[in-house]
Amino acid sequence: MTLPSWAVVTPARRAHIERVAGLLTQWATALRAPEAERARWLKAAWLHDALRDAPLPDELAHGPVAAERAEREGERDRGVLDAVRYHTIGYAGWDDVGRMLYLADFLEPGRDFDGAARAALAARVPSECQDVLREVAARRITWVVRSGWPLPRETVDFWNALVSA
Numbered sequence: 001m002t003l004p005s006w007a008v009v010t011p012a013r014r015a016h017i018e019r020v021a022g023l024l025t026q027w028a029t030a031l032r033a034p035e036a037e038r039a040r041w042l043k044a045a046w047l048h049d050a051l052r053d054a055p056l057p058d059e060l061a062h063g064p065v066a067a068e069r070a071e072r073e074g075e076r077d078r079g080v081l082d083a084v085r086y087h088t089i090g091y092a093g094w095d096d097v098g099r100m101l102y103l104a105d106f107l108e109p110g111r112d113f114d115g116a117a118r119a120a121l122a123a124r125v126p127s128e129c130q131d132v133l134r135e136v137a138a139r140r141i142t143w144v145v146r147s148g149w150p151l152p153r154e155t156v157d158f159w160n161a162l163v164s165a
Contacts, residue, residue: 001042006069008054019108021045023122024100030126037096044083044101047075063087090137090158099133106136134162 001021003009009017024045028038047070052062067085075081082091083098087105091098107122109115124132137159144151 001039001046003046004050004070004073006073007050008052009049010053013049013053016108016110017046017049019110020048020101020104023104023108027100027104027125040077040080040097041100043075043077044080044087044097045104047080047084048087048101048105060088063089086154086158089152089155090140091154092157092161094158099129103129103133103136106140130162130165137162 003014003017021042024041025038027033028041033041047066049062049066051066051069054062054065056062056065064085067081070084071081077097079095079097082094083101085091086094086098087101090102094102103122103125107118107125109119109122111118121132121135141151141155141159144155
């Protein structure tokens with residue numbers, strides 16, 4: 001699996017995508033995920049930031065735009081498309097591919113903040129996935145609230161689904 005031909009990414013972004021894919025591969029191995037599910041996770045990893053460095057009117061548009069492009073190019077897996085579309089904000093309707101991408105995108109080791117805590121969370125994913133998912137969502141939501149930005153409806157619904165599960 002690799003970037004689609006239509007991707008617009010810098011070398012630094014490609015490195016991020018590779019780290020996300022690497023983390024997903026580690027988790028898939030630890031969880032003994034079936035090969036078909038592992039392939040879905042990796043497909044989402046390679047697509048999620050494929051247009052992150054394209055000139056777009058809104059920083060958060062890269063997920064929805066990449067999902068739309070992937071669908072135009074023939075992707076039919078709704079779980080993969082939803083994972084890519086909502087990977088920055090969360091989505092209550094996700095299956096495992098969306099949840100795992102959300103975690104890997106936040107926890108990949110190349111990010112330059114809170115490295116030790118994020119590494120500890122990443123290590124817990126295979127044994128405590130749901131708990132880690134709640135913790136990561138709480139961290140991301142807290143950051144949005146502190147930034148003074150509105151929470152998208154999808155994020156609110158995602159959080160409510162997590163805490164009622």
